Amino acid sequence: MTPAFPPIVRPDLRFLLAHPAHFIALGAGSGLSRKAPGTVGTLWGWAAFLLLQTLWQPTDIQWAATLGLMVLGGWWAAEVTALHMGIADPGHIVIDEIVAIWLVLWLAMPMGFWGQAAAFALFRFFDAAKPQPVRWADRLFKGFGARGAWGIMFDDLVAAFCTLLVIAVWRF
Template sequence: MAPGTVGTLWAWLSYLALQQWLPPQHMGMLIAASTVVGWWACTTTARNMAVADPGSIVWDEVVAFWLVLWLAMPMGWWGQLVAFGLFRFFDAAKPGPVGWADSLFKGFGWRGGWGILWDDFVAAFCTLLVIAVWRFL
């Protein structure tokens, strides 16, 4: 199983556990803090591994899928499964805006660390857009 898929599954499971103890506004604060800490961690890890976007970093999937669940919940199991599938599609295939986001910030330093996270946030946005259209119809 690909590391990104494992990271997204972990995000799903951990979100379901965390929401038992954290009200929505605290979950939002956790996502924001995790983004800032993740930016630093992704920057540092990529630099130390000497790889611009290491596939072994999955924090980007975790934070982005937490964002999807936080904004789309409540959903039943099937809705969550659809959200998981959509996010994995957008993250792996990188169609349109996700591919653009993936190419926007490359390299090392703060730009590279942000780039590791950025394409996953755009994949999360695309996922949320599809869910919004699905709910509207």
């Protein structure tokens, strides 16, 4: 399945609100940033994680269930939004960064601000620079449809794993 219309290179507020999948995939608007939408989406994810942690105080089982649902919902939202944008892996889709930073923070907590900032920086490094195995994961699933949308999510999950590995080695 490929789009039959010109690509939307810069989504706007109208596009964000046109479909629930757009709102999810574009990180409640954080992906609309003209500069570094992945970084802005990750910052939004960090802030949202801390807010949820404070207001909801979920258990580990609730976090695991939430992240599982976010992976599935993000996969769907990425598929729909990429198709509607007409771009197989648009940088404005940031649900993948949000899910990944939540995974990192959930598994690495407790840690103070500087530990969280280091986790943020490590994740952004792995996500943006794409060293192996993140590069492998980024190239594994391409295109439109469910396979391409899984690729959008998968490389960030691998970047999260790499971040957690570095944090584990650093701690022990």
